[in-house]
Every structure is written in structure tokens, then in C-alpha cells.
Amino acid sequence: MTTISVNSSAVSTDGDCKNGDAIAYNVAVFISTLFLLEFGADKFVDHTAIVARRTGIPDTIIALLTAGAEWEELVVVVASLAQGRPSLAVGNIIGSAISNILGAFSLGLLFRPTGSHVEFDRSSRIYSLCLLVITTFVVPIIYFSQRIIWLVCGSVLIALFAIYLISIGWAISRGSLTDPEDSDDDSSDDESDTLSIESTPSVRSPLLPSHEQHEPEYRNELDQRVGGSPEVTGVTNVSSHRRRQSLGYHVGLLVLGFLAVCLAGYVLSHAAINVTDAIGISDMLFGIVILAIATTPPEKFVAVLSGNRGHVGILVANTVGSNVFLLLLCLGIVMVDTSGNINEGNVKIPELCILWSSTLALTISV
Numbered sequence: 027m028t029t030i031s032v033n034s035s036a037v038s039t040d041g042d043c044k045n046g047d048a049i050a051y052n053v054a055v056f057i058s059t060l061f062l063l064e065f066g067a068d069k070f071v072d073h074t075a076i077v078a079r080r081t082g083i084p085d086t087i088i089a090l091l092t093a094g095a096e097w098e099e100l101v102v103v104v105a106s107l108a109q110g111r112p113s114l115a116v117g118n119i120i121g122s123a124i125s126n127i128l129g130a131f132s133l134g135l136l137f138r139p140t141g142s143h144v145e146f147d148r149s150s151r152i153y154s155l156c157l158l159v160i161t162t163f164v165v166p167i168i169y170f171s172q173r174i175i176w177l178v179c180g181s182v183l184i185a186l187f188a189i190y191l192i193s194i195g196w197a198i199s200r201g202s203l204t205d206p207e208d209s210d211d212d213s214s215d216d217e218s219d220t221l222s223i224e225s226t227p228s229v230r231s232p233l234l235p236s237h238e239q240h241e242p243e244y245r246n247e248l249d250q251r252v253g254g255s256p257e258v259t260g261v262t263n264v265s266s267h268r269r270r271q272s273l274g275y276h277v278g279l280l281v282l283g284f285l286a287v288c289l290a291g292y293v294l295s296h297a298a299i300n301v302t303d304a305i306g307i308s309d310m311l312f313g314i315v316i317l318a319i320a321t322t323p324p325e326k327f328v329a330v331l332s333g334n335r336g337h338v339g340i341l342v343a344n345t346v347g348s349n350v351f352l353l354l355l356c357l358g359i360v361m362v363d364t365s366g367n368i369n370e371g372n373v374k375i376p377e378l379c380i381l382w383s384s385t386l387a388l389t390i391s392v
Contacts, residue, residue: 045304048300048304049301049304049305052297052300052301052304053297053301055293055297056294056297056298056301056320057320059290059293059294059297060290060294060320062286062289062290062293063098063101063286063287063290063291063294064098065283065286066282066283066284066285066286066287066288066289066290067097067098067283067287068283069279069280069282069283069286070097070280070283070284070286070287071097071283072279072283073276073277073279073280073283074280076276077273077276077277077280080273080276081273097287098287098290098291099118099119099122099351099352099356100351100355100356100359101287101288101290101291102115102118102291102294102295102317103115103118103119103356103359103360104291104359105291105292105294105295105296106118106295106298106299106313107359107360107363107364108292108295109295109296109299111295111299111309112360112363112364112367112368113308113309113310113313113368114295114298114299114302114309114310114312114313114317115313115356115360116168116310116313116357116360116368116373117309117310117311117312117313117314117317117318117373118313118314118317118318119313119318119352119353119356119357119360120168120313120314120318120373120377120378120381121313121314121315121317121318121319121377122318122348122352123161123348123349123352123353123381124314124318124377124380124381124384125318125319126345126348126349126352127345127349127384127385127387127388128380128384129319129326129329130326130329130344130345130348131329131341131342131345131388133326133329133330133333134329134330134332134333134338134341134345135333135338135341136333137330137333137334138333138334138336138338139334139336142336144338145338146338146339146342146392147339149339149342149343150338150339150342150343150392151392153342153343153346153347154342154346154388154389154392155389156190156346156350157346157349157350157385157388157389158385158386158388158389160186160349160350160353160354161349161353161381161382161385162382164183164353164357165378165381165382167179167361168357168373168378169373169375169378171367171368173365173367176361176362176364176365177361177362177365179358179361180357180358180359180360180361180362180363180365181358181362182358183353183354183355183357183358183361184354184355184358184359184362186354186358187350187351187354187355187358190350190354294317298312298313298316298317310373310374314377329341329344329345332344342388342392345388346388349385
């Protein structure tokens with residue numbers, strides 16, 4: 027009997043060690059994959075914009091494609107659905123939407139310059155009011171997860187997202203709204219180089235002399251310094267030409283970024299599922315608390331920068347644009363795919379109340 031007890035205790039200890047190792051491994055994979063996800067999303071968005079400009083796609087479409095778009099969240103949502111864990115996807119959507127307001131937007135206001143007066147423009151009020159209407163429509167639908175309701179409303183949400191893109195694009199093209207700032211484009215030196223080379227007179231500031239006006243003066247000064255040497259002039263032209271990468275280069279990085287995002291989304295959702303199974307917490311809770319916070323650092327970083335520089339319009343546009351993307355497109359995809367069949371029950375009322383009240387507070391503050 028003593029031998030059996032000792033063996034049983036040893037087996038239990040060995041099982042606990044293996045379980046602890048599995049949890050530690052999946053947590054490490056989860057954290058590491060966040061960097062891959064951010065890298066892939068950054069490359070995908072940046073080089074999509076460059077390829078679009080090179081091929082003549084309007085700037086308005088590029089702004090809508092790259093600004094306020096939670097592409098990381100969309101990949102995680104699709105990967106969670108593919109693995110049969112829709113509650114993880116819903117939790118991630120709700121948690122990210124709350125984090126964008128209570129986290130990113132609040133940080134932006136806190137880090138604004140001391141003594142500065144916050145004044146929101148007409149575009150910010152329109153953006154925030156649209157988000158409040160959408161949230162008010164979505165919250166009861168999320169709670170009552172019936173098959174017909176989710177199937178119909180999911181299709182409506184996806185259609186509303188398409189209408190939202192068209193209407194915002196039309197308003198921006200007319201000048202009624204300002205373009206939202208790209209939330210994933212804070213580290214692309216190559217794009218800034220390309221934009222500086224490819225910028226047209228229509229988007230240059232009238233207070234700044236154009237590139238063509240500077241070029242003759244610069245060349246004359248250079249010729250005077252080096253004695254008009256053709257070799258030096260040729261080297262300068264080659265150096266300037268090398269700054270502009272080929273279209274194939276940007277297409278390749280676009281594909282690389284897309285593949286990195288897809289891989290990261292799959293690994294991230296799989297690691298999250300393993301952690302929730304090992305710890306014993308629900309997918310919904312893990313998605314709302316941990317996964318949502320872990321996948322929204324770019325929004326918080328841009329919010330701090332926007333607030334610190336006094337760009338409150340950009341702050342509102344990014345927050346609202348991200349939440350519209352989450353609540354219309356991402357949630358619509360989940361509703362159509364699951365038709366209300368969530369594997370671990372519905373979202374609880376407190377989470378939905380926090381989402382709606384934070385959106386109301388955002389609208390009132392703007």
C-alpha cells in the first residue's frame with residue numbers, strides 16, 4: 027500500500043511538472059508570436075500602401091485600407107473560428123473594443139501637453155456618434171445569440187461595413203472628413219522615402235517649396251563645391267535612384283507580411299487555446315482580458331504619440347475606426363460563421379455594459 031501511494035504521488039508530481047512545462051511553453055510561444063504578428067501586419071499595411079500608390083490606386087482608398095484597421099484582430103478571429111473556438115474570437119473582439127477606448131484613447135488624453143486645450147473637430151464628433159449608434163445596435167445582438175438573429179444581423183453588419191467604407195471614402199474625397207491616421211505605420215522608413223519621392227504637387231504644402239524648385243539650386247551648389255565633376259554628379263544620381271525600390275520588392279514584402287500575419291494568427295490562437303485548456307479558464311475570459319490587451323499595443327502607442335503631439339482628431343479617428351472595424355467586420359464574420367452557436371456560452375452583461383458605457387463616455391467627451 028505504501029509503494030502504491032508513493033508511485034501515485036510520483037505520477038501526480040510528474041504530471042504537474044509536465045502541465046507546468048506545457049503552460050510555460052505555450053505562454054512563451056504566445057508572447058513571441060505577438061512580435062511576429064506585429065511585424066507581419068506592419069509590413070503588409072506599409073507595402074500595400076506603397077504598391078497601391080505605384081499602381082495608381084487613389085489615396086483615399088489607401089487611407090481606408092490602412093487606417094483604423096484591426097488586421098491583427100481579424101486574423102486571430104478567423105484562426106479561432108477555424109479551430110472551432112468562436113468564444114475566443116468573440117472575447118477578443120469585445121476586449122479589444124473596450125481596450126481601445128479605456129486604454130488607448132484614455133492614454134492619449136493623459137499624455138497630451140500640459141495646459142493644452144482639447145478641442146475636437148466636426149469629423150471627430152461624426153466618427154464617435156457613428157460608433158455609439160453601431161455599439162447600441164450590436165450589444166443586444168451579442169447577448170441574444172439566437173441562430174436566425176445572428177445569421178441575419180451578421181450579414182447586415184458586414185454590409186454596413188462596406189457601406190461605411192464607401193461613405194467615409196466619399197466624405198474624405200469631398201473634404202467633409204479628415205483622413206484617419208494609420209495605426210500600424212509608425213516604423214516604415216521606406217514608405218516615407220517613397221512618399222517623399224512620389225508626392226505630387228496637389229498634396230504638398232503651398233508654404234514649402236517644391237522638390238523641383240530645390241533641385242536646380244542644390245545641383246548648382248554641388249557643382250560649385252566639386253567643380254562640376256560628372257563622376258560625382260553620376261554618383262549622386264545613382265544614390266538618389268537607389269532610394270526608390272522596385273515594385274517587385276514591395277510586392278514581395280507585401281506577400282511576406284501577409285504570410286507572417288497568417289502564420290502568427292494560427293499560432294497565436296492555438297497557443298491561447300492550449301493555455302486556456304491547461305489553466306481551466308474560459309475562452310471568453312481569456313479573449314477579453316489577455317488576448318485583447320496583448321494584440322492592441324500599436325493602438326496604444328499611436329494614441330500616446332497623438333495625444334502628446336496634440337493631434338486629438340487623429341486620436342479619435344484611430345479609436346473609432348478600430349472599433350468600427352471590430353464591431354462590424356470581425357463580429358459580422360463571427361455571427362455568420364457560428365449562427366449563434368458559441369461553444370462556451372454568451373458574453374456576460376457586465377462586459378457588454380462596460381463596452382456600451384465606455385463608448386457613450388467617448389461620444390460625450392468628444
